[in-house]
Amino acid sequence: MDKTMKFIKDKAIICVLVLFIIVLAILRPSFVSATNIKNVLIDTSIYGVAAIAMTIAIITGAFDLSLSANFAWGQIFFCYLLNAWGASAGGILLAIVCTLLSCMAFGAVNGIVVVKSGIPAWIATMGMNYMIKGWCLVFTGSDMISTTNAAVAAFGKGTFLGLSYLTYIFIFVAIVAYIVMRYTQYGRNLYAIGGNRISAELAGINTGLYRFSTFVILGLSAGIAGCMYVCQIRAGSVLYGTDLALTCVAATVVGGTPLSGGKGGVHRTVVGILLLYVMYKGLGFLGLAGYVNSMVKGIVLLTVVSFDAFMTQSGTKK
Amino acid sequence: MSEYILEMRNIRKTFPGVVALDKVSFKVRKGEIHALVGENGAGKSTLMKVLNGVHQADSGEIFLNDEAVKIKDTKDAEKKGIGLVFQECNLVNSLTVSENMFLNNLRRGKHGLINWKELNKITQDFLDSFKFYLNATDKIEDLSSSQKQMVEIAKTLYKKPAIVVMDEPTSSLTTGETEHLFQIMRELKAQGTTIIYISHKMDEIFDMCDTATVLRDGQVIETRPTKDFTRDEIVERMVGRSVEAEYPVRTCEIGETVLKLENVTRNGIVENISFELHKGEILGLAGLVGSGRTEIAEAIFGAEHYDGGIIEVGGKKVQIASTADGKRNGIGLLTEDRKETGLVLSYDLIRNITVTNLKKVRNGFMIDSKKERQVATELAKELNVKTPSMMQIARNLSGGNQQKVVFAKWLFSDVDILILDEPTRGIDVGAKYEIYCLMNKLVESGKSIIMISSELPEVLGMSDRIVVLSGGKKAGELKKDQFSAEAVMRLAIEN
Numbered sequence: 051m052d053k054t055m056k057f058i059k060d061k062a063i064i065c066v067l068v069l070f071i072i073v074l075a076i077l078r079p080s081f082v083s084a085t086n087i088k089n090v091l092i093d094t095s096i097y098g099v100a101a102i103a104m105t106i107a108i109i110t111g112a113f114d115l116s117l118s119a120n121f122a123w124g125q126i127f128f129c130y131l132l133n134a135w136g137a138s139a140g141g142i143l144l145a146i147v148c149t150l151l152s153c154m155a156f157g158a159v160n161g162i163v164v165v166k167s168g169i170p171a172w173i174a175t176m177g178m179n180y181m182i183k184g185w186c187l188v189f190t191g192s193d194m195i196s197t198t199n200a201a202v203a204a205f206g207k208g209t210f211l212g213l214s215y216l217t218y219i220f221i222f223v224a225i226v227a228y229i230v231m232r233y234t235q236y237g238r239n240l241y242a243i244g245g246n247r248i249s250a251e252l253a254g255i256n257t258g259l260y261r262f263s264t265f266v267i268l269g270l271s272a273g274i275a276g277c278m279y280v281c282q283i284r285a286g287s288v289l290y291g292t293d294l295a296l297t298c299v300a301a302t303v304v305g306g307t308p309l310s311g312g313k314g315g316v317h318r319t320v321v322g323i324l325l326l327y328v329m330y331k332g333l334g335f336l337g338l339a340g341y342v343n344s345m346v347k348g349i350v351l352l353t354v355v356s357f358d359a360f361m362t363q364s365g366t367k368k
Numbered sequence: 369m370s371e372y373i374l375e376m377r378n379i380r381k382t383f384p385g386v387v388a389l390d391k392v393s394f395k396v397r398k399g400e401i402h403a404l405v406g407e408n409g410a411g412k413s414t415l416m417k418v419l420n421g422v423h424q425a426d427s428g429e430i431f432l433n434d435e436a437v438k439i440k441d442t443k444d445a446e447k448k449g450i451g452l453v454f455q456e457c458n459l460v461n462s463l464t465v466s467e468n469m470f471l472n473n474l475r476r477g478k479h480g481l482i483n484w485k486e487l488n489k490i491t492q493d494f495l496d497s498f499k500f501y502l503n504a505t506d507k508i509e510d511l512s513s514s515q516k517q518m519v520e521i522a523k524t525l526y527k528k529p530a531i532v533v534m535d536e537p538t539s540s541l542t543t544g545e546t547e548h549l550f551q552i553m554r555e556l557k558a559q560g561t562t563i564i565y566i567s568h569k570m571d572e573i574f575d576m577c578d579t580a581t582v583l584r585d586g587q588v589i590e591t592r593p594t595k596d597f598t599r600d601e602i603v604e605r606m607v608g609r610s611v612e613a614e615y616p617v618r619t620c621e622i623g624e625t626v627l628k629l630e631n632v633t634r635n636g637i638v639e640n641i642s643f644e645l646h647k648g649e650i651l652g653l654a655g656l657v658g659s660g661r662t663e664i665a666e667a668i669f670g671a672e673h674y675d676g677g678i679i680e681v682g683g684k685k686v687q688i689a690s691t692a693d694g695k696r697n698g699i700g701l702l703t704e705d706r707k708e709t710g711l712v713l714s715y716d717l718i719r720n721i722t723v724t725n726l727k728k729v730r731n732g733f734m735i736d737s738k739k740e741r742q743v744a745t746e747l748a749k750e751l752n753v754k755t756p757s758m759m760q761i762a763r764n765l766s767g768g769n770q771q772k773v774v775f776a777k778w779l780f781s782d783v784d785i786l787i788l789d790e791p792t793r794g795i796d797v798g799a800k801y802e803i804y805c806l807m808n809k810l811v812e813s814g815k816s817i818i819m820i821s822s823e824l825p826e827v828l829g830m831s832d833r834i835v836v837l838s839g840g841k842k843a844g845e846l847k848k849d850q851f852s853a854e855a856v857m858r859l860a861i862e863n
Contacts (some may be wrong), residue, residue, distance in 0.1 A: 153540075195480060229734075233734045233737075234730075234733050234734060234735060235726040235730055235734050235735060238719070238723070238726055238735060239723070239726070241715075241719075242715075242719070242723050244708070245712035245714055245715055246711070246712040246713070248708065248709045249708075249709050249712055250712075250723070251671070251673060251691055251696075251709060252669075252691055252701060252703055252709050252710070253691070253697075253723045253724045253777070253781075254691045254692050254694060254695030254700075254724060254781070255691070256690060256691075256692045256721070257694065312712065312714060312715075312863055313714070323564065
């Protein structure tokens, strides 16, 4: 009995995902067409990269609400740099590097504020969110910014074995994150800090530095996602991706990483973000208007979390 | 009516895979103080949880004043006059003492509103009547851990239970406070209240209790008036074998100085502490709770900053600004609160052990899981950790085994100087002896130990030398031939 319960709890989300895809495939066979799969995975991939970083932060016991604004900044700055340097391959590469570094810098500010001042991460990063957003508006004169860079557009459209290049970036990021979190000292210490920060500190781990690093990783992920988004949309604006931070938290929790920290894993978040996107897109296919997305996200989140809480309770009761 | 206020007959309670209580029959006379003793895991707490309605027995009966009763839940137990003083703190930190005492039971005055003035007065009168030395309007978060324990006791007593169960109430109390608690217990006894007293401490059992019941492996071994028991008999029945000497002897050479403190100061906390620690030595750090023992340990390990003074390790002056620095200099700290700060309770034993030094099981960047498991398993075996598997999570282990895991964790890190803060607190007799043997083995292998302990016999029995702190200052140092309980206490209460 115990084992079955554990199995159900562990694999429930995957089962729901598979079930949902099967139902959709029967009702709307075009949902599982190669083009549609590719398109759903593109959206999943862009947010997925950020969701992976959010999961790492949540495992460590942190949180980043400024991810949305940092993502917007990534798009804007990347477009801007492309327009300036985008003529040569070297210029594009430099633009990517500079974008990522600037996003990491914002993450580092978050990290310093949270670690040094002891302000709760959610409030500190909320403040940072407003600040970066404001900076974006100042930078663009409150306009959107676009690029006509041909190389970047081609990359955004490019496919390999039927999947977008962007999806391969996501797969790469997910695998690296999984290995780091599971098989390296760095990852293991992050888990220990999330499990019991005092205990980790007293085991001689420099918890401040580790926690700081997760914010830099969050910034990096916002930068990568921002660049990926530009490949797709060829524009940047503070209006794009305002729901990013909370979607990432939702994907983490739906996947099965609790907000209390110390548990879960990035592989779960891959399933979580997939489920969220298959649901949105699927319901669109079934004829629901796009604006019910937010409601769907809410329902999925509440259902999954309640189910998890229920299973946990019935698991501990003897 | 018979002389027994409580009788539990043939109580059986099983948890998945374990028989916690097996046909336990337990009788308590009206108005006595009845000691319930046994090793951790013997079933004491489970039995009391059955009595208190937290657990339901699988079979068996409970009689209160010769009347068969069913105790459905804790609320029901309270109604039937059974009060339990919890070992853990169950108070709301942000509320006052009186708010906590009346939690969920706030008396309303005129217009259905709470009359705080009256409530505080009732609380204060009650606290004073038992000489609790507490202020009704103090916030819990401002109290020391022993005062919190006192509030917990007051809260239970206020409901005027006929039977009070105390589960190791003195484990966080100092000697003075323990004596104070005993006065309260005597007062209660004089009023006719029956007390069931769970404790590991033999002195307390013989001083305070009329009758003792020994539990082992979920069974009652024997019940007798304490005056008919000897200390050794109780211990023997607890562990099921005759006991060796309480403190094992060691033969080891004391070598050169490995750690030297010179006028180490933490502003407002400890002042000008100087002492030396030698290779192969166990240095006892004694003093009352609050004398600065833990605080100086934190400074040596780097968990807290020190403001002045010099720390030398192996003859070289070092700067210790963080726990990472402490570890790098070969110092490890086993904290007094292993559950909160020593372990990650939700993690398995392997992870708990290897966290201090993952470098050792790393292969390039990657952790070698196979090697990690193997090394951790060997250590656990060497330390005789009793666990069904290394994948067991730390929470499920008994106190003694958890402490062994903490030891394993620091042995894994290869540090040379171990600071042990209350290494045997809340650990049963058998496991204590194992911890002592382990300490001996460590110093014999060339490590050095600083042991902080509130239990005087332990400090006297295990140390090569004792440094006594008092009020944040060093009050004195005792060599082996100067050891006596009186000498330590005299220094400890100097300031």
